[in-house]
Amino acid sequence: MQQGKEAPTVPAVRVLVLGGAGFIGRHAVAALLASGAEVIVGSRHPQRIDHRLPAAAVHCVRRMVRFEEHTDASHWAVALRDVDVVLNCVGILRQRGRATYRRVHCMAPAALAEACRQNGLRFVHVSALGLDAPAHSRFLTSKREGEQAIRASGADWAIARPSLLDGQGGYGAWWLRAVSRLPVFAVPADAGGRVAALQVTELGEALARLCTASAARLRLDASREFDLGGPQALSLVDYIGVLRRGYTDRPAWCVRVPGLIARLVAHACDLMHATPFSFGHWELLRRDNVPACNRLSELLGREPRAVA
Numbered sequence: 020m021q022q023g024k025e026a027p028t029v030p031a032v033r034v035l036v037l038g039g040a041g042f043i044g045r046h047a048v049a050a051l052l053a054s055g056a057e058v059i060v061g062s063r064h065p066q067r068i069d070h071r072l073p074a075a076a077v078h079c080v081r082r083m084v085r086f087e088e089h090t091d092a093s094h095w096a097v098a099l100r101d102v103d104v105v106l107n108c109v110g111i112l113r114q115r116g117r118a119t120y121r122r123v124h125c126m127a128p129a130a131l132a133e134a135c136r137q138n139g140l141r142f143v144h145v146s147a148l149g150l151d152a153p154a155h156s157r158f159l160t161s162k163r164e165g166e167q168a169i170r171a172s173g174a175d176w177a178i179a180r181p182s183l184l185d186g187q188g189g190y191g192a193w194w195l196r197a198v199s200r201l202p203v204f205a206v207p208a209d210a211g212g213r214v215a216a217l218q219v220t221e222l223g224e225a226l227a228r229l230c231t232a233s234a235a236r237l238r239l240d241a242s243r244e245f246d247l248g249g250p251q252a253l254s255l256v257d258y259i260g261v262l263r264r265g266y267t268d269r270p271a272w273c274v275r276v277p278g279l280i281a282r283l284v285a286h287a288c289d290l291m292h293a294t295p296f297s298f299g300h301w302e303l304l305r306r307d308n309v310p311a312c313n314r315l316s317e318l319l320g321r322e323p324r325a326v327a
Contacts, residue, residue: 033101034230037061037084037131038108039076040068042189043145043181046223047106049073054227061098071188086127087117095134104141104230107131112158113292120161129168136174143229144169148180148246148308158299177229177239179222182248182308183258185326186219191295199262205274207281210255210304215248216326217315222247225318237318245318246310250325255304258326265327278305 034051038044039060051058052075062068065081072079084098086109099105111123128144135142150163169176185192198204225247229237253261256273263271276284285301288294315323 031055031057032103032231033057033059034104034106035059035061035082035098035102036106036108037086038110039079040071041108042184042186042192042219043222043226044106044108045072045076045188046186046219047108047226048076048079048223050220050223050227051106051230052076052079054231056227056231059102085118087119087122090122090126090130092130092133092137095131099134099138099140102138102140104143105131105135106143106145106226106230108145108226110145110147110162112295112297113289120157121164124158124161125165125168128165129172132169132172132174132176135176136172140175141230142169142172142174142176143226144176144178145226146178146180148182148248148310149303149306150180152306154299154302156297156299156302158297159302175234175239177237177243177245179226179229179245179247180310181217181222182310183214183216184219184222185216185262189219192219194295195259196262199259199271200266201271202269203272203274204259205276206255206259207278207301207304208275209278209281210301212304212306213252213254213309214258215250215252215309215313216258217247217249218324218326221315221319221323225315228318245314246312247315247318248310248313249315249323252307252309261326 034056036044036048036058039048040062048058059080059082061082061084063085065083069077082098089095111118114120132142146162146166154160166178282301285296285298288296289298
């Protein structure tokens, strides 16, 4: 290199994080900013999310995105302007009005994948483990249909499927930690599946890697699907025990609720929009929610930490 001439500056990757103020999204935003990426936060209420974003993201560009209204590729034109990568962290636990499982988990991601294909953008989609087994919950079947549409889109896509998440700011994570403090707690008797819980901060790092690394480094030619989990596979009861040991050495009494009653309770929770327990989660708890091939360490470049 001749003296006096500086090396050309490589422009930062511009990533649109949809659901950027949510539990997963805000940690992905933090990891992306730490990696040097430019972040655009997509949200239903972009001007009301300062208190939910990491401090470094307060000055990020915001864009209003409502998934139930973005069900055609043409609807994404404004949101995708001046973007290199799209990271979708949007998901709903329960339906409200037009924000249905089909629109939010299937139609909008399918339209987004097509828009990304038309614009030559990478599309990283956050899904969930356990979708390949038979399911009756619309929460699960809509997520599965969304994945199928993304695979068929012809876009430059990648799908991340995390197991159960622990960390600050998550409703389900907070609920499980609250349950672990109780002297008595209940679980479905047929909740025989195992979970491989992971830290949401490490999921954020993994998603940032999927957004910013080259296709060759990610080995996308071999597989575009990334099942992600922590280093331990535990039953729900054992996992609650691990969380409890962070607060006390006193044992708790576990009440096992018959499966039929647990299913009825799950439906009641869905109707009342109460607690994070749902029919979909009841179905997931009955089988393993553990990666068959855990790619988290591959994305992190190190072994993941156990939830403590």
